[in-house]
Amino acid sequence: MVLVAWGLTLLGFGLAMDTPRGILSGLYRIIVEPDFLITDYISVGGLGAAFVNAGLLMLISTGMLRFLDIKITGASISGVWLMSGFGLFGKNILNVWFIILGVWLFSCFQKEKFSKYVYIALFGTSLAPIVTQIIFGLNMPKTFSIPLGMFTGIAVGFILPPLSTHMMRIHQGFNLYNIGFTAGIVGTILVSIFKSNGLQMDTRIIWSTAHQMPLAILLGILFASMVGMGYVYNGMSFRGLQKLYKYSGRAVTDFLVLEGFPLTLINMGVNGIFATVYVILVGGALNGPVIGGIFTIVGFSAFGKHLSNIFPIFIGVALGGLTKMWAVNEPGMLLAALFGTTLAPIAGQFGWGYGVIAGFLHSLVVQNVGYLHAGLNLYNNGFSGGIVAATLIPIIEAFQKEE
Structure with missing residues (x-):
């Protein structure tokens, strides 16, 4: 109930900060804009759309935990707040699903319940910008970039569970963002593949100061x-x-x-x-x-x-x-x-x-x-x-x- 209340608070704040048309337009820009670091969704889509996106991600994450009948623990709270926080710069209501789907497919491959891997699915959306970048950020026909982006996101989600378990041994639990360490390794390999095939990605900083x-x-x-x-x-x-x-x-x-x-x-x-x-x-x-x-x-x-x-x-x-x-x-x-x-x-x-x-x-x-x-x-x-x-x-x- 408290997690839902927090999500509704963020959603309500976003709705109060802009008109419905402005929010819908902002959400569209958030979805199609490449969102690698650092991309401030408040600058991209406006204050209202950014917080609507963050609130929806918190509510979706909470609903997922509820649907899987998972007991709420500290891990649940950290996962939900992380989804919401990055809903302001990098994760949106479209690009997170392909990573989650990949982790779900891994649970099916292992013939285990998805509830065992749900936190990896939530935290693993750290690589969601890869999906957006391939679909919308590369100079490719959409008939090719859309399935490629979807497949890449699913493939990343599929390999995250076994990798994250191994990476925990390296830092012995002294790095709380274990998936971030794992995702850094995966991201480095993917970017190396992209650059080796002539696909360059420029760095940038989109940083708002107006609110x-x-x-x-x-x-x-x-x-x-x-x-x-x-x-x-x-x-x-x-x-x-x-x-x-x-x-x-x-x-x-x-x-x-x-x-x-x-x-x-x-x-x-x-x-x-x-x-x-x-x-x-x-x-x-x-x-x-x-x-x-x-x-x-x-x-x-x-x-x-x-x-x-x-x-x-x-x-x-x-x-x-x-x-x-x-x-x-x-x-x-x-x-x-x-x-x-x-x-x-x-x-x-x-x-x-x-x-x-x-x-x-x-x-x-x-x-x-x-x-x-x-x-x-x-x-x-x-x-x-x-x-x-x-x-x-x-x-x-x-x-x-x-x-």
Whole structure:
């Protein structure tokens, strides 16, 4: 019920921000516009269409979980919020279905229930821009590009489940965006195939800055209501929050299962407020990609992230911005701070010092790995986080063994 209410809130906000004709026109532009990183749907289709798209994706994801009779856990909440957040820059009501269909076909091939793989299907839509790029972004006849795009999306979805299981072993659960790491590898291979056949893809940044006040009000109301609802359901107190902060957050840490819904709600709201305030304080813009990052933090606040383990990552990325050519309020660095919290378990497991180092290294790596997959993997920070975690964890463990 709460997931549905959140989806309806985003949908209602979108409907209030534009006329029906404007929203339909905006949704069409969102669907046909190539949406590799960074493509802000608010700029492409307008504020109303972007949030209608995000709200519909949240409701569709929730409906899928309900249809499959899946018990709502922290993984459910993180998956639904991730779908919604990226519904503001990269995922739309058309391009996600082919990845999901591919994962479903894999479950049929394995003769297992789709419910076992549904989270991989939801998270795996990080590669949805590949479908849009092939269908609408390449100079090909539509009679060829449409079936090719559909087939590619289905094929990607089909190979994601076995790959993601293997990739988890590489970073040992210290990168919360495991599918992002997996999708980065797959995207790199696909882009290499495209480029080898003469298909070049240019990088770009579509970044809106025109709607700061209504977006700030929406986020403030949304996250304050989470804290308030959690406070009420927790017996009019914040009791137990300190215990939640003691978890490392390493995958799999499901706060909904471990500590219950009230404390999880409080944690989600607190982290959402913290992330929003950070963006405002450093002079960043509230737009589709940035709110997507904030929503991702909120979703994973049910599945591994809390204020104690994400704060060091923010410090590390901010230090990276002070010592390099990128300012902390530039698009890449803002997204590195928000999505870089994929490495929060490093701070939770090994302490704040290592968390700051992880955030700092992430701010370096993430600026350069997007070239490999040409922005077709929406979870670029998950790809970078996997590389940083796979490199840093053995070093940390070696030093701890020495001590």
